[in-house]
Amino acid sequence: MINRFTVRVYYEDTDLAGIVYYANYLKFIExxxxxxxxxxxxDQTRLKAEEGIVFAVRRLEADYLAPAKFDDELEVVTQTDQLGGARIVLQQDVTRDGQVLFRAMVTLVALGPDDRPVRMPAGLRKALH
Structure with a gap:
């Protein structure tokens, strides 16, 4: 499944050179x-309250390919790359007019109340697949 999310670049997202500050791409993909x-x-709030499960970023690999600038309309494209028992790997691309500006491979892990990896419930795995 592919999800598309639109984000506008504001002045506060840019650095002195007028391009998106590198750390802000992480905010966009989050x-x-x-x-x-x-x-x-x-419902992540309910998942935590009822199952004690939260997601944490375990690993992130990022490629900065081209700059985004003030007032650009960007699209973040998220798709599942791998789905395991306790982890999920996503590819997230930040694009402008179809051009990939930033690409990240993000590994998320499901953590239980003791902050240790736990198997995701079947219904959750099905939804994420």
Missing amino acids: RARTEWVRMLGV
Whole structure:
């Protein structure tokens, strides 16, 4: 499944050179992941309260390919690359007019109340697949 999330570059997102500050791409892809999970019908607050499960970034590999600038309309494209028992690997591309500006491979892990990896419930795995 592919999810598309639109984000506008504001002045506060840029550095002295007028391009998006590198760390802000991580904020863009985090917002997109949150909206993707919400679109799938997963209530993360309820998941934590009822199952004790939260997601944490375990690994992130990022490539900065071209700069985004003030007032650009960007699209974050999120898709599942791998799905395991306790982890999920996502590819997230930040694009402008179809051109990939930033690409990240993000490994998320499901953590239980003791902050150790736990197997995701079947219903959650099905939603994420």
